[in-house]
Amino acid sequence: MNKRRTVPATNTNSLSCLPYGVGHSDEGVCLLVKMGVHRIILDCGLENIKLFQRQKTPPAEFAICSHAHVDHCRSLFALHQSFPQLPIYTTEVTAKLLSIYEQQSNSISWCQTVPWRSQVQLAEDLSFQLYPAGHLPGAAAILLTYATPERNYKLLYTGDFSLSNFQLVEGLSLEDLRGIAPDILIVEGSYGTVRHxxxxxxxxxxxxxxxxxxxxxxxxxxxxxxxxxxxxxxxLLRSHHQFTGRDLDIWVDGKIASACDLYLELLPQLPLAVQNFAKHQSLFWDERVCPRMRRLTNNNDLMESKFPCILLVDDTANLKQYLNDTWGDWLILIAESAQKYLDVDFAQLANQSSSKVALETYLLAEHSDGRNTTQLIHNLRPQHVIFVHGSPNYLMDLTSLEELRNRYQLHSPSVGNLVELHLSDRFIQPATTPPSYYEGELNEVGSVITVVLPDTLINDSRWNNFADTGIVEARWQGEELVLRGVSQRELLSQSTEPKTPEDVDCCNNCYYYANQRCLNRISPLYGFKVIPEGCCPVFEPLSSEDGLEES
Known part of the structure; x- marks a missing residue:
């Protein structure tokens, strides 16, 4: 049991957090923090603020926005319109990016902008500072400090964060935050305990x-x-070696293009490496240097394009309009984190288009994974940790980690569930749901392996997605065998792929072809990634009894 020396608060109810939105599924984030007599709203990503509008007085004294993604700022302007006297604070970059949602000038006059790391005195006993959080240009971790005669109480809200450096923003620096020693940490858990x-x-x-x-x-x-x-x-497409100088058209939808223009205005506040890149060639728009990056004002623009091409569009757009059969076949790539937000009926898209349409997902993580999340917590060593922003199952996985449960008081509140943050001089084991383990049996009968698991698995909300098609995929992860359910979307995607005839001498029918690579040591393609239709002089049919073991 871990003991931490702190001075108990004179009023044990003086610190609390009331979530109006905790970022489950497509729900936005909005938290009301109480520190002594002060009430502060952290982010306002709600669908609407009817709950606030029912009252005549503002729901808080101050509001602070962490960054400009819709699930954190969606109702911020509505909050300002309903309560113009309520001060709203954010970074200069975030204020600039917020303008894209309001279709107004490139400055947000109703936001008060704050420089990085400068201390802003909200009241005689309350102040805050903003630290770069990674994730998105202008994204901030918010440190609130409440001063009492006994001691200062500190609460740190990460907003969305990432420790990794991205192309256009540097990651959150642990050095920046080391030594802050917050009593309370409100942290996102978008990826749960998953490692990337x-x-x-x-x-x-x-x-x-x-x-x-x-x-x-x-x-x-x-x-x-x-x-x-x-x-x-x-x-990435402008700077990656596989695309630099390539005779290729990259088309950008008008709304996203407007956001790119804002990035160009913010260039002096982007990482130094990006500024240096922009000195030699345009960061975005350029029709002279390949690959050509061009604005898509309407679909007729594509008539001028060199095919195949790359097209980036708003994720709320109707994708069908782009799948013109005269433009050839299409691969639709959707970020793994965005699958649940996109209303894509892939079967309908494929059936309605005479083009061959395939849909796949990719990982380009915008948040820290489980390993980096726990690393942040251990570096800050708070007494309370509140997890928000993530599926309930992912957040439960985090609150069930023994390495966290034994050291900190963990919370994963639902909407409207008040969390009272009592600070004491000793650690109290929080009541959390233990992780679920399922013991089964493994049977080998001839050439078939059967895994039998208890039916209590069905009670988990994740079961329906896992068992959607009744087909599973198994792969080794170190010494562990991992099972994954195959979705209907994946099956549909596979069904649209052209099938390679079995009698063709190509890589797909070669004994040495595995995981899209050639494993034949005497082949000139050995170790390389090869297309299924490829072939080489040392082709071996699948029926060959020689092969991998001998090589």
């Missing part, structure tokens, strides 16, 4: 997949949010 490969590896895999699709003669369609992911991908 290095950011540069994710970028490499995405570029390789786009390159492969273009080599197959397929156009690539990328539905992305207005700000953030789309600009990251465009910067």
């Amino acid at each position: 490969s290095h950011r540069r590896q994710q970028e490499k895999q995405l570029m390789e997949r786009i390159d492969q699709a273009l080599a197959e003669g397929r156009n690539v369609l990328l539905p992305v949010p207005l700000i953030g992911l789309g600009q990251e991908i465009l910067k």
Whole structure:
């Protein structure tokens, strides 16, 4: 049991957090924090603010916005319109990016902008500071400090954050926050305990997949949010060695193009490496240097395009309008994190288009994974940790980690569930749901392996998605065998892929072809990624009894 020396608060009810939105599914984030007599709203990503509008007085004394993604700022302007006297604070970059949602001038006069790390005195006993959080240009972690005669109480809200450096924003610096020693940490848990490969590896895999699709003669369609992911991908396409100087058209939908213009205005506040890149060639728009990056004002623009091409569109757009059969076949790439937000009926898209349409997902993580989330917590060593922003199951996975449960008081509140944050001089084991483990049996009968698991698995809300088609995929992860349910979308996507005839001497029918690579040591393609239709002089049919073991 871990003991931490703190001075108990004179009023044990003086610190609390009331969530109006905790970011489950497509729900926005909005938190009301109480520190002594003060009430502060952190973010306002709600669908509407009817709950606030029922009262005549503002719901808080102050509001602070962490960054400009819709699930954190969606109702911020409505909050200002309902309560013009309520001060709203954010960073200068976030204020600039917020203007894209209001269709007004490039400055938000109703926001008060705050420089990085400067202390802003809200009241005699209350102040705050903003620290770069990564994730998106201008995104901030918010440190609130409440001073009493006994001591200062500190609460840190990360907003959305990432420790990894992106193309257009540097990651959150642990050095910046080390020594702050917050009593309370409100942290996002978008990916739960999931671990991801290095950011540069994710970028490499995405570029390789786009390159492969273009080599197959397929156009690539990328539905992305207005700000953030789309600009990251465009910067990658402009600078990655597989695309530099390539005779290729990259088309950008008008709304996303407007966001790119805002990024160009913010260039002096982007990382130094980006500023240096922009000195030699345009960050976004350029029709002279390949690859050509062009604005898409209407679909007629594509008539001028060189095919295959790449097209980035708003993720709320109707994708059908772009799948013109005269433009060839299409690969639609959707970010894994955005699947639940996109209303894409892939079967209908494929049936209504005479073009061959395939849909795949890719990982370009915009948040920190489980490993980096726990790393942040251990560096800050708060007494209370509140998890928000993520599916309930992912947040439950975090609150069930023994390495966290034994050291901190963990909370994963639902909407309207008040969390009272009592600070004491000793650690109190929080009441959390333990992780679920299921014991089963493994049977080998001839050439078939059967895994039998208890039916209590069905009670988990994740079961329906896992068992959607009744088909599973197994793969090794270190010494563990991981099972994954195959979705209907994946099956539909596979069904639209052209089938390679079994009697053709090509890589797909070769004994040495596995995971899209050649494993024949005497082949000139050994170790390389190869297309299924490829072939080489040492082709071995699948029926061959020689092969991998001998080589």
